[in-house]
Amino acid sequence: PNQTQAVQSSLTFSEQSHQMTPNLEVPAGYQAQVLLKWGEPLFSNGPAFDPAAQTAEKQQQQFGFNNDFIGFLSLPLGSTNSNHGLLVVNHEYTVPEIMWPGSPADTALDKAQTDTDIAAHGLSVVEINYQNGQWQQKKNSVYTRRITPLTPMTINGPAAGSDRLKTAISKDGVHTLGTYGNCAGGVTPWGTVLTGEENIDSMFAGDFSQSKEQASLTRFGMEEKAQKSWAKHYPRWDLAQEPNESFHMGWIVEIDPYDPTSVPKKRTALGRFKHEGANVYINQDGRVVAYMGDDQKFEYLYKFISTNRYQADNRAANLDLLDQGTLYCARFDADGTVDWLPLVFGQGPLTAANGFHSQADVVIDVRKAADLLGATPMDRPEDVEVNPANGAVYVMLTKNADRTAEQRNPANPRAENKAGQIVELVPPKGDHSSSSFAWDMFLLAGRRDDPSTSYHPATAVNSWLACPDNCAFDSKGRLWVTSDGAEDFDIAEGVWACDVSGASRALMKRFLRAPLGSEICGPFFTPDDKHFFCSVQHPAQGSSFEAPSTRWPDFDTKMPPRPAVVVINRKDGQVVGS
Numbered sequence: 001p002n003q004t005q006a007v008q009s010s011l012t013f014s015e016q017s018h019q020m021t022p023n024l025e026v027p028a029g030y031q032a033q034v035l036l037k038w039g040e041p042l043f044s045n046g047p048a049f050d051p052a053a054q055t056a057e058k059q060q061q062q063f064g065f066n067n068d069f070i071g072f073l074s075l076p077l078g079s080t081n082s083n084h085g086l087l088v089v090n091h092e093y094t095v096p097e098i099m100w101p102g103s104p105a106d107t108a109l110d111k112a113q114t115d116t117d118i119a120a121h122g123l124s125v126v127e128i129n130y131q132n133g134q135w136q137q138k139k140n141s142v143y144t145r146r147i148t149p150l151t152p153m154t155i156n157g158p159a160a161g162s163d164r165l166k167t168a169i170s171k172d173g174v175h176t177l178g179t180y181g182n183c184a185g186g187v188t189p190w191g192t193v194l195t196g197e198e199n200i201d202s203m204f205a206g207d208f209s210q211s212k213e214q215a216s217l218t219r220f221g222m223e224e225k226a227q228k229s230w231a232k233h234y235p236r237w238d239l240a241q242e243p244n245e246s247f248h249m250g251w252i253v254e255i256d257p258y259d260p261t262s263v264p265k266k267r268t269a270l271g272r273f274k275h276e277g278a279n280v281y282i283n284q285d286g287r288v289v290a291y292m293g294d295d296q297k298f299e300y301l302y303k304f305i306s307t308n309r310y311q312a313d314n315r316a317a318n319l320d321l322l323d324q325g326t327l328y329c330a331r332f333d334a335d336g337t338v339d340w341l342p343l344v345f346g347q348g349p350l351t352a353a354n355g356f357h358s359q360a361d362v363v364i365d366v367r368k369a370a371d372l373l374g375a376t377p378m379d380r381p382e383d384v385e386v387n388p389a390n391g392a393v394y395v396m397l398t399k400n401a402d403r404t405a406e407q408r409n410p411a412n413p414r415a416e417n418k419a420g421q422i423v424e425l426v427p428p429k430g431d432h433s434s435s436s437f438a439w440d441m442f443l444l445a446g447r448r449d450d451p452s453t454s455y456h457p458a459t460a461v462n463s464w465l466a467c468p469d470n471c472a473f474d475s476k477g478r479l480w481v482t483s484d485g486a487e488d489f490d491i492a493e494g495v496w497a498c499d500v501s502g503a504s505r506a507l508m509k510r511f512l513r514a515p516l517g518s519e520i521c522g523p524f525f526t527p528d529d530k531h532f533f534c535s536v537q538h539p540a541q542g543s544s545f546e547a548p549s550t551r552w553p554d555f556d557t558k559m560p561p562r563p564a565v566v567v568i569n570r571k572d573g574q575v576v577g578s
């Protein structure tokens with residue numbers, strides 16, 4: 001008998017097959033409820049969704065497009081209620097080819113369409129409760145809120161007020177408007193949401209070759225060529241006129257959803273890059289640690305440690321903890337250690353000789369600072385999250401097909417890496433403030449029969465995955481991971497789960513199969529683990545409004561495919577995964 005055959009995951013669900021289909025599929029004994037769809041009115045008496053008659057005014061009162069991160073925050077504040085709470089959802093980007101009759105290109109939108117497009121970005125805050133076996137949105141809630149690229153915000157931390165942030169809409173470099181490109185994020189222990197501004201370069205266009213910020217803009221990935229229509233209609237996004245506007249973006253934004261009048265704050269102490277998200281952990285000494293990935297090929301992994309300590313009984317004292325502290329980038333070494341290198345103005349190479357004149361310069365150009373410190377170029381860091389059960393940190397590295405054999409390094413060991421990997425970091429004695437952690441390779445993903453992968457031998461023939469992106473942990477510390485790129489391997493995108501320790505460590509099981517053209521984002525458990533929220537983002541991407549590859553979730557010929565938030569639970573009410 002084969003010893004490995006006897007190894008079983010603690011996860012009891014039956015594995016899903018991996019073929020690509022128009023529908024979302026969950027295991028037997030589970031059910032999926034579509035809770036919030038693009039265009040759904042969020043306010044009572046809001047305009048009904050009519051895809052042929054969308055306007056900016058309507059979209060500002062409706063659920064936005066391409067839901068990504070989801071945070072569930074219990075009501076009342078401070079409770080661990082699992083049947084009543086706030087849902088905070090990112091709307092990362094739009095797909096005009098699916099949204100508009102005629103399937104216009106992103107750059108072809110007229111001004112009115114552009115205004116609608118802008119309003120479909122940002123976040124939604126809704127109140128939801130669970131009654132009679134169904135979740136529902138409370139439409140007349142005082143908490144209901146749309147946050148868009150036009151919502152007033154402030155810039156906090158070391159970059160606040162920098163001359164480099166002064167623009168036509170921000171004379172003081174402190175006040176700004178809006179957030180967009182919001183990919184993943186996290187919920188803090190004090191009940192706020194962190195949202196990551198990721199691919200914000202796509203909104204900008206224009207010739208910046210003569211700008212004194214030319215090098216900085218180029219390092220961030222700004223290009224003259226337009227990817228969207230925004231710069232055509234608004235000087236704010238024209239790099240020829242407003243190069244500094246791009247410095248208002250690429251931050252972690254903190255939002256207090258319990259206070260609908262609160263002004264979102266851009267936490268510049270956490271650095272400016274293509275933020276996937278940020279996840280906060282309270283260190284054993286009470287300081288707050290935030291882990292973050294810069295989701296681009298050959299970019300870096302970061303952590304931030306606050307100066308001040310978390311106070312469990314004083315929420316107000318925690319609300320600006322992320323403004324003061326030290327930011328670090330990661331260098332992985334072959335001896336199994338990862339060193340955290342401080343990004344502090346005046347230290348090492350971060351001086352005027354290299355163009356840094358203040359900590360504002362360090363955080364605005366943090367990629368350049370990390371280059372100089374010798375951080376390890378990674379295969380696109382997406383979610384980075386602490387497992388509350390064992391205190392280890394898990395890094396989802398989605399892929400990097402451009403890595404050459406010469407560019408391989410211990411944590412990114414494969415050339416032409418199309419399938420990604422998961423790296424585990426272990427702080428010494430559980431101390432996340434340590435400057436050196438141990439690390440190891442948790443999983444090298446890819447086809448089951450690819451010899452460069454590292455699957456548990458008991459992994460089912462259909463349970464391999466590719467391109468890990470978002471993750472979550474249940475209360476037992478089991479890892480739940482989503483994919484973004486599995487369709488390139490001719491299998492459905494989805495959700496997988498595994499144990500992280502014992503004989504079944506990293507034994508993956510496929511939990512969910514995503515509709516065609518979509519990816520699953522934002523997995524999030526209620527505190528009792530009985531409900532699993534996730535986003536179905538960009539269903540039917542790659543097809544068109546007129547001939548979508550799926551009409552999920554309505555399957556109505558009058559409706560286009562619609563990104564939507566889904567909540568999954570067990571029909572018998574037991575814990576998800578059990």
Ligand code: FEO
Nearest residue numbers: 183198276295382
């Ligand atoms: Fe928006 Fe890094 O995925």
Ligand code: CA
Nearest residue numbers: 183184382469
């Ligand atoms: Ca992502």
Ligand code: CA
Nearest residue numbers: 382398469484
């Ligand atoms: Ca992704």
Ligand code: CA
Nearest residue numbers: 484519537538
């Ligand atoms: Ca996506």
